[in-house]
Amino acid sequence: MRFILFLFILSIFSGVLSINTYAQHPEEQQIRALMQQQTAAWNEGDLNGFMQTYWQSDSLMFIGKSGVTYSWQATLDNYKKSYPDTAAMGKLNFNLLEFKPLTPVLYFVVGKWHLQRTAGDLQGHFSLLIRKINGEWKIVADHSS
Template sequence: MSMTPPALAAELAFRAKFLRIACLVNIVLFVLLVGGGTVLVTAVARATGASTAAGDEKEIRAVLEAQATAWNKGDLDGFMGGYWNDDQLTFISGGDITSGWKKTKERFEKRYKADGKEMGKLAFSELHVETFSPNAAMLRGKFELTFEKEKDDAKKTARGRFTLILRKTPDGWKVVHDHTSAEEKK
């Protein structure tokens, strides 16, 4: 059976339109399935207790408590245990960006462990944890670092605020990004 040129053109136009609609429907279904699957997996993880917002917050706060305890003992390695040991770790403070766990540790050593320097006593307060998923969270808070050796009261205490982005790794929650800013001395 042969078609006339106008009938063939109409048939081809119909098929092209049908294919465009079918492709669009497939894309929409794919997006819905992926999005719905993500929501479902998250809901199941939360519902089964594999991960709960309250449990995650408790674990995240424990990371900071362990860091403060280690810092106050002069244990920089213990303090650094709260950070993601990876070259993609970022630490921002005083307008400088430090990339990588090793360089971040070296920055702390130079600033707080070098000759004549002291680590001081570290305390965290006003902590606010926001979990984004079972594997990602943000923590905002305030720090206070008190130095015993300082004679000048203006230099005796450093205070400021920080924002941490944390990721749940096989080793537990780790800081993957730290943005810390000190209050200006008055």
């Protein structure tokens, strides 16, 4: 009888775990895919591909150690200046920590970034505002440090 009770409790616990695993919002899954797309492009040395996840607008805001940069093109130019080749780029890895829906079309995402490089690893944290524009999720503000 105890064995049956144990199996019953175990099955309930397993069900709760699987519900939580699959309870991830579809929006969060799409944003995770966006971040995977970004990582893949970076790790292939493709800064233009990496930047496809950003809003192509003069209103894009990137905040880094040098201050605020506005516009998609200026952000791309800064990346090209800071990471002129694949050795400088290294291999990127994200650890996504928080997903906060602000509205149905706006998410706040917090995470850690890590670059593994032969010249020395770099790492830090980031916060992103990601907005659904014309049916696609795009980074509209990036604060990386």
